[in-house]
Amino acid sequence: MAERERAATPPYGGIFYARSQVMDAEDLRRAVTRIAHEIVERNHGLDGVVLIGLQTGGVPLARRLAAALSRIEGIDVPVGSIDVALYRDDIGLRPVIPEAVTDIPFDVTGRTVVLVDDVLFTGRTVRAALDALNAYGRPRAVQLAVMVDRGHRELPIRPDYVGKNLPTRHDEVVDVREDGVDVGEKRGPERPFERGGGPERPSTERGR
Amino acid sequence: MNHLLSLADLGADGVDEVMRVTDSFVEVSERAIPRVPALRGKTVVSLFYEESTRTRLSFELAAKRLSADTMNFAVSSSSVKKGESLKDTCQTIEAMGVDAMVVRHSSAGVPWQVASWVDCAVINAGDGWHEHPTQALLDCYTIRSHRGSLEGLRIAVVGDIKHSRVARSNVLAFSLLGAEVTVVAPPTLLPPSLEGWPVEVSTDLDAVLPKADVVYLLRMQGERQTEALLPSLREYTARYGLTRARARMLPDDAMVMHPGPINRGVEIASDVADLPGSVITRQVANGVAVRMAVLFLLLGQGPSGPLSGNQGPSGNQGPSA
Numbered sequence: 451m452a453e454r455e456r457a458a459t460p461p462y463g464g465i466f467y468a469r470s471q472v473m474d475a476e477d478l479r480r481a482v483t484r485i486a487h488e489i490v491e492r493n494h495g496l497d498g499v500v501l502i503g504l505q506t507g508g509v510p511l512a513r514r515l516a517a518a519l520s521r522i523e524g525i526d527v528p529v530g531s532i533d534v535a536l537y538r539d540d541i542g543l544r545p546v547i548p549e550a551v552t553d554i555p556f557d558v559t560g561r562t563v564v565l566v567d568d569v570l571f572t573g574r575t576v577r578a579a580l581d582a583l584n585a586y587g588r589p590r591a592v593q594l595a596v597m598v599d600r601g602h603r604e605l606p607i608r609p610d611y612v613g614k615n616l617p618t619r620h621d622e623v624v625d626v627r628e629d630g631v632d633v634g635e636k637r638g639p640e641r642p643f644e645r646g647g648g649p650e651r652p653s654t655e656r657g658r
Numbered sequence: 659m660n661h662l663l664s665l666a667d668l669g670a671d672g673v674d675e676v677m678r679v680t681d682s683f684v685e686v687s688e689r690a691i692p693r694v695p696a697l698r699g700k701t702v703v704s705l706f707y708e709e710s711t712r713t714r715l716s717f718e719l720a721a722k723r724l725s726a727d728t729m730n731f732a733v734s735s736s737s738v739k740k741g742e743s744l745k746d747t748c749q750t751i752e753a754m755g756v757d758a759m760v761v762r763h764s765s766a767g768v769p770w771q772v773a774s775w776v777d778c779a780v781i782n783a784g785d786g787w788h789e790h791p792t793q794a795l796l797d798c799y800t801i802r803s804h805r806g807s808l809e810g811l812r813i814a815v816v817g818d819i820k821h822s823r824v825a826r827s828n829v830l831a832f833s834l835l836g837a838e839v840t841v842v843a844p845p846t847l848l849p850p851s852l853e854g855w856p857v858e859v860s861t862d863l864d865a866v867l868p869k870a871d872v873v874y875l876l877r878m879q880g881e882r883q884t885e886a887l888l889p890s891l892r893e894y895t896a897r898y899g900l901t902r903a904r905a906r907m908l909p910d911d912a913m914v915m916h917p918g919p920i921n922r923g924v925e926i927a928s929d930v931a932d933l934p935g936s937v938i939t940r941q942v943a944n945g946v947a948v949r950m951a952v953l954f955l956l957l958g959q960g961p962s963g964p965l966s967g968n969q970g971p972s973g974n975q976g977p978s979a
Contacts, residue, residue, distance in 0.1 A: 536694040548682035
């Protein structure tokens with residue numbers, strides 16, 4: 451769910467305020483290791499397995515998974531990244547900007563592609579990724595690994611590997627970083643300086 | 659909905675944003691099937707009141723690669739021949755439901771006028787002597803992709819500055835991105851005043867070449883020159899043409915650029931146009947990707963895209979996926 455995090459970064463959205471931490475760095479490390487083991491188990495090894503991270507949140511996670519797979523099996527699986535902006539279904543409804551150049555330095559045809567993202571939410575980003583993947587070839591199978599499944603699916607998409615199932619409200623925001631996972635909320639840029647208690651109007655709003 | 663009329667509207671940040679997004683479209687263009695569904699259902703019409711090869715084809719290809727529908731308007735076979743005015747023509751086309759008009763006209767300011775008549779996005783594809791913003795964007799992108807950045811580069815823009823919309827847009831873009839621009843031309847081909855242009859002026863190409871990182875040659879625009887500005891084209895070539903001998907004066911890694919169409923043997927020698935330092939065909943290839951970026955940034959962003967003026971970030975309150 452890279453989109454959500456992108457929308458939370460200026461200038462396009464509000465600012466993320468963490469309310470509580472749901473995973474710390476150790477939890478994340480253990481989840482990555484477990485998912486890596488599951489990938490090996492499910493695919494009976496790593497023959498033909500490649501990882502593709504979804505820009506932007508899935509990319510560092512894909513690299514961490516690859517490192518874990520390398521520790522477990524001693525094999526370096528190819529890692530790519532994919533930007534799905536041009537395949538989204540909400541183009542024209544809100545600002546959609548490609549964040550990074552897609553980089554898939556291998557042929558996906560005949561491979562087992564594990565798509566990796568940080569948060570699974572509506573499933574629309576994954577749908578776009580499946581579409582985008584088509585442009586690069588015909589994988590033998592596509593699997594989905596996410597660190598957090600927060601529910602609220604709007605499409606028939608389910609993950610094959612999950613770090614943590616985290617029930618959320620629809621308007622909450624889940625923020626996955628290298629060192630932990632926070633749940634909180636995004637506040638609009640119209641009140642970016644408000645924190646906790648008393649509202650403090652940003653200087654640009656003064657005098658209106 | 660917003661427009662791309664002048665490079666000045668974009669500013670340095672806007673140009674940077676177009677450059678950054680263009681990287682993604684270069685990647686799309688290099689695929690086996692260079693097509694994305696990004697602008698499905700959008701219609702782009704090119705309204706060319708002046709002849710063009712690369713700009714028109716490049717916009718059309720860009721729109722097609724974004725899965726937009728394209729329409730072509732050729733003045734010679736249209737109702738313009740029956741006397742239909744520009745305004746009526748634009749409103750007729752708009753009534754058919756188009757999302758963007760790519761406008762080229764021999765009079766300066768026409769794209770602004772069109773933008774005031776229609777609700778769809780208007781892209782200036784060249785208006786008279788005035789501006790040609792997508793050319794400037796693709797040239798900036800080409801230099802950036804070879805040299806990393808334009809900051810501090812010495813760029814010589816050589817030739818018919820007076821009649822060149824490419825010169826006006828490019829000088830603006832190059833200096834916005836931090837390059838040091840020198841315009842080189844015979845006095846008769848310089849504008850009456852260069853006040854406000856962020857450039858050095860020279861009439862001596864041989865003095866400029868040895869320290870130029872980029873030499874940007876302009877086409878000798880015979881069709882715009884209504885008076886005798888040059889004794890002869892041969893004399894122009896002798897003093898301002900990039901001959902093989904002059905090309906040897908350039909630093910080894912210098913880039914040779916030209917917006918096309920080339921007058922071989924006039925502003926550039928045939929064999930120089932084909933030298934390794936020449937990126938003229940690269941410019942054309944990048945033109946498609948840059949125009950994809952421009953179309954996508956104008957049509958794919960909804961009400962609060964990055965090219966839609968100073969609305970600030972507050973426009974984006976809708977739910978994201």
